[in-house]
Amino acid sequence: MSGIVRGTVGFNDLKLPGAWTRKIGKDLYEVFIGPQHPGSGHMRIIIRVDGDIIVEAEPDMGYVHRTMEKLSEVRTWIKSIPLFERMAIHDACNVTLPYVRAVEKLLGIEAPERAKYLRVLLCEINRIAAFLYGFGIFGVFLGHSTMYMWPFGDREVWVELAEWLTGARLTHTYPVFGGVRRDVPAGFTDALRKAIRYMRRRLEDYRKIFVDNPVIRSRLEGVGYIPRNLAIELGITGPNLRASGVKYDVRMNHPYEVYDQLDFEIPVFQEGDAYARVLQRVEEIKQSLRILEQVADWLDKHERSPILHDRFWKTAPPLYKKVFQEQGRAKLMAVYAILKVPKGKAYERGETARGEISYYVESDGKNTPYRVRIHSASARNALVYKYILPGHRVMDLPAIYGSIDYFPPEADR
Amino acid sequence: MTGWVEAIIKIIEWPPLWQLVVLGLIAPLAVVIYILWFERKTAARVQRRIGPYHVSPRIAGGLQLLADLIRYSFQEVIIPKTVDKAAFISAPLIALILSILPVVAIPFTDVPKWFPLPMDYSLILALALVTLSPLFIIVAGWASNNKFAIIGGMREAYLIVSYEIIAILSFLAATAMTGTYNLVDIVHAQTGWKWFIVLNPLAFFTAFVGVLLSTSGFPFEIAESEHEVVAGAFTEYSGLMYGINMGAAYLKRMIYSLLLTVVFLGGWYPLKPGEGFIWGYLAPSIVIFIKATILMMIFSFFRAVYGRYRLDQAIEIAWKILFPLTVIAFGLGLLEAYYGII
Amino acid sequence: MPPRPVEKHVHPRGIFSRFKGNLEAIAIGVKYFFDPKRSTLIYPKEYIKLREGYRGFIVLVKNKCISCSSCARICPAAAMKMVKVPVTDPKTGKQRIKKFPVINYNRCIFCGYCVDVCPTEALYHVPYHDIVYESMEEAVTDLESFQKEPEYKTAKEGLPVRYIVDEVKGLVKIRVKKEGGEKK
């Protein structure tokens, strides 16, 4: 067994990628996990097993590729927002926000403060919902059906709030250039506070039934260990990176919107195994709840004020202002449809629930982008399977797959 | 006329028939159907759902399982070209028969007239029969000629080696306590609330976990674990054949529960078998079935609470924790017998 | 205070915590077994009465429309199309061609851009979403059907409910009136 790193012991002396696979040639048994396998997403992992040990793993992505980058080149600027949303519909605000910000950068405008808070509000609601979604999938991968239903049920609370705020359950299309589309409805912050308290209570239940459940701990501890240097080398992002002990979060290192004015922590776990990644997400949900509380306080203290940048809002006719005052709906100006963005290049990044997403946007002054390049978190995290699966048992595959919280549509774009 | 009726009653009362067909097949099937419904309902309650409902809203979806059964029976049974046909078809059927066969060795009364077999070595016989059926799950997996099925079959094989000795040894703790293999005598030794679950809880615990291991109950639902091996050895089965496979596992768990009831939960006590068919045979078996059903419900509840262990962890638990415990339980039984507590 | 990193560690576990973990897990299972706190919607016996502001199906108010085509231009899914209709001008009595939008629900993604961009509020959302078309053709509206609110069959058969956020139960289902506000 020399050269093989077992899932449970001896993970401290890992060497660099490639060092711990071994080939047995003909005796290997090749198993195709996916794309229609109940334990895979829209992807395939080809594993070669020697007995019960995986010796090679090849993630095979691209089953839900939708040519988003190319499609965006033939659409006017604003039409790409609903398009990019389809990468991760339950994380819609987080994945589209950097695009909106990049275009704002090119336009030379910035959203008003209230809009910034509203963006953070929806981003964190989305983040919690996405984490819960990830937990649900993870739970069922480990055969824990209660952990499948509970987070999905509790996610409904956040989806309900998002629907109230934006008018759609998932594809919110909330941030637009220069602001957001709707202001908080009356009574929203009260419901939000209740949801925060409810979620805190539920996290305790999750701890009891899942996180501290001895079966789950046995399944996860020491499994799927990503050493710190491997995580950096592969460019893993998000909770997975932080669970390996790297202090990097876009919200902290390159703060955007109002994140630098909010009081919250970036939890960083040192262990780097699947269990640390679970705890990492639990801690991040707690921090998101903290952010939401502050946002709710801010929103309560401040009166309704325009949520679109002046460049657009000053052209608003009286009807628009009336609708905004009465319904909190910021109507879009006709110019949005035919917006021309000045020549230039912009790069923006944001922290989604699964890690850093970055947009490179280039404009040649027309009403469509010249090029939009997206680098999504899941695409970066997916690489890790090739390097950490070998050496584990076949039954570790769902545990590792779930703990990375990989989301194929986001990776394939 | 009365002659006919008497003859029919005679035939029904004939122990081998009654025991195998009614107590071995029909009653466990009814319990299994109830348990499947209960399992879904329990999981639903814990998971804050409603569970089966729309088929019969008045009785909380109680007919859902019958509906499923009907659907299964009318579904096309697909037999892939690449399988070994004879083995593919016969394996689940043999497994089904073998999983209900042990019922012939379980006494439901202490009136010798109603014994289907002589009871002198019934515990050994029951345990021997109960351990046969998993072999055919391996056969089914192998015959399917599918990678997931073969992996599932292999997992089953791994598990057999680890749970069999635990299950057998913890049941044999009762023999250590009473000095007999006769299940009737074992039940008799439990008169006056001296149930072996009280006298030797350790043995009951290991037997309980052993049963969970052997019948793919959570947290040891490993051989059919959906997210790695689709449906384990049964991946290629469809329609009624799949239903039989799944049913066989539950029937096996039911038989194990009956055995647990007889050995640890005082059998037909507090009832004392009396005279005649009703009080001598029917009533005691109902008591045993009720106890076994409660056990089944506890087994089912774990689905809502646990995930599944990894294969090597399950085997590790079996050998490193349960096996020593079983030996201790056996020793405890011997000690109790030595000091005459029994 | 700006965001800052905080190092955390996984707590090691011993035999005792293993035992405790099992007990806690079973205890919480039993707790929810006896008090499930469920909030399942028994659809279609009940349906959610969505809030005003929900981006549901879209209706055109024809006499408000000024034929500016903004809605068709901004539609990201190309669901909104302008059709030419001959109209008589009420003042001059002259015949002329005017353009009005129609919508193809096969394509629409309910982003609500069209409603938001319309300068005269000639479009509005109805707060319901569960409508089934029997064929692809039915989902393409013409000018007539685009002006009518689509028939909401669920509301005829089911009871309207609404979910409110609760601190203990998460979402709580409450009965509401078919029209207007909440029922006591």
Ligand code: SF4
């Ligand atoms: S809601 Fe969006 S997709 Fe639908 S018609 Fe309006 S703009 Fe087009």
Ligand code: SF4
């Ligand atoms: S945007 Fe409004 S006014 Fe303009 S064409 Fe569309 S519906 Fe008519």
